[in-house]
Amino acid sequence: MSVSPAALAYASRQALSPLMLVRLNIYWLGLSLLWGGxxxxxxxxxxxxxxxxxxxGTMLGVITAVGVxxxxxxxxxxxxxSDRAWSRWGRRRPMLILGAICTAVFVLLMSLTATYLALLALILxxxxxxxxxxxxIKGVLPDLVGTTxxxxxxxxxxxxNIGGTVIGATIAGVFLDAGNPGGFVFVGGLTVAFAGLLAFLLIPKGPTAPAAPQPPLRSxxxxxxxxxxxxxxxxxxxxxxxxxxxxxxAADNTLLFNLRDRLEVDNPGQWSSILLGLLLLATIASAWPAGVIGDRFxxxxxxxxxxxxxxxxSICAAFIVHIAALGFAVVMLGFALGAFSAGDWALLIDKIxxxxxxxLYLGLANFAGAGGDAVGTLWAGIVLDLGNRGGQLHGFTIVYLVMALFMIAAALILRPLQDDVALLKSI
Structure with missing residues (x-):
């Protein structure tokens, strides 16, 4: 079996410090903070x-569909x-800073909208x-980071990404509770512009010209x-x-309904914030160790x-109807999310x-991220409504069991693939 072309091409690069790895990803914090809130x-x-x-609900769904x-x-x-945008500043940084500034401008303009159509146009x-x-920014890691x-x-x-999303949602919630939801527009817009500037300054420019001629984009x-x-x-x-x-x-979109309708807790919004905090901590705790294991094994x-x-x-949440069991389930899902974000994204880059x-190819792969959001929202909503008819609340159990099957399927899909890390070590 041979090593994948991308894994082999990126294998000979010099090792980077952990601080440099943070610098290469810094824009994600600002972008996810904006989008989370x-x-x-x-x-x-x-x-x-x-x-x-x-x-x-319908009008929000239209906006979601436009965004996806x-x-x-x-x-x-x-x-x-971006693959062809060679310049003295590198090929990723100019598009990154330009996109960040334009994003900030359009977000700030949303504070002036007085109609739904104007909001929809600005969102587009x-x-x-x-x-x-x-x-x-997705092209930065393949450009600069070695396979190991x-x-x-x-x-x-x-x-x-996860940290920024939770922080953004928390900040937006504070503005909402204070009766000034539009205040987040300014915080989010300025944050993404600042993050773009930081990324432009902190990310090395990398190669400024292609090593070999590239075909036209249409080709x-x-x-x-x-x-x-x-x-x-x-x-x-x-x-x-x-x-x-x-x-x-699916878990994210049914969390509040579970707390309110199935567990019948007081202050479901507060419990939702606590559980999202647990998810964040579990994600952070698992991600770096998973990255170390992924690079080694x-x-x-x-x-x-x-x-x-x-x-x-998922199975725990399906069968044990208690807030403690839901907390355990959220922690396990956080571990899953942190480990998956480390191993699967690296595997995706290996297989470009x-x-x-x-x-281009990581842009095509966005079908999974954007599509996963749409798929998770759609199937979980349908199953929840059908299963909860008549007040039986079986929908929650079914949703979590289907989630467990999805997790098994996500692993089995990868079973035929070779792992390039082990193959590189044998060369």
Whole structure:
């Protein structure tokens, strides 16, 4: 068996310090802080203000659909452009800072919107600019990090993503409770602009010219299918990510309903914040050790551990109706999320079909992230409504059992793949 082209291409790079790995990922903190508060708190409240309570769910769903569609379409295109955007500042940093600034401008303009259509138009513009910056930052690790450090670099990516999301949601919640939900627009917009500037200054520019001539972008897109056929492992990793995040997002979207309707706790909002805090701590606690293990023993080992933790947590939540059991389940899901973010993202980078076009292929892989959100929201909502008919509340049990099956499936999808870490050590 041979080593995957990308893993082999990235194998000879010099080791980077942990501080440098943080610098390479710093933009994710600002971006996830913005999106955490924006999507979880600000947008639902703002949409209700503009359209009223009767159709708020539908109108919020339209915004979600627009965002997911933009992300799936824009990121591969932006990634392909980023792969070719050679300049004296490198090929990722100019697009990153430009996308961050434009994102901040569109977010700040949302404070001036007086109609739903104006908000929708600005969100579309914000999604386009944000996904250009996302495509650029996703290409940084394949450009600069060696194969033997990729899982640790990916673990920091996961920590900053989850941490930023929770921090952003918390800040937005404070503004909401204070009667000033629009205040988060300024905090989020300025934060993402500052994070983009920090990333531009702290990320090394890397190569300023291609080592070999690159085909035109249109030609590159035309070759995608042939590359994927030659390296089908990449498709398997994307499918595994889609299934895994389809389970994780189902848990996220049903948490408040579980607390309020099944457990009937007092202050479900407060308990939701506590459990999200536990999720964050568990994610942080597991991510870096998982990265170390992934770089030493292989990515699949880490993914299998992650899926096992997720399966155990899901089964516990299904059969034990108690707040302590739900807390344990959330911790296990946090362990799963931290380990998966380290092992699976590194595995995805290892399996990029064309190592010279990392931005394009990681942009295509966004189908799993954006699609997982949509899939998790859709299937869990349908199952919950059907299972809870008549007040029986069986829907929660079914949702968590299906989540466990999703975790098992996410692991089994990867079973045929070779692990490049072990193969590189044998060379």
């Amino acid at each position: 924006f999507a979880i708190v600000y947008l639902p409240d703002r949409v209700e203000q503009l359209v009223g309570p009767d159709i708020k 569609t933009a992300a799936i379409i824009v990121q591969p295109l932006a990634g392909g452009i 513009c914000q999604q386009i600019s944000e996904n250009f910056s996302r495509a650029a 450090q990729m899982a640790r670099a990916s673990s920091i990516n996961g920590i900053l 590159e897109f035309g070759q995608v299918i042939s590359y994927l056929k030659a390296q089908p492992a990449f498709v398997r990793v994307v499918a595994s990510r889609l299934v895994f995040f389809g389970a994780i997002l 292989g990515r699949k080992t880490v993914v299998y551990v992650a899926c096992t933790c997720g399966c155990v947590g 079909p064309n190592p010279n076009s990392a931005g």
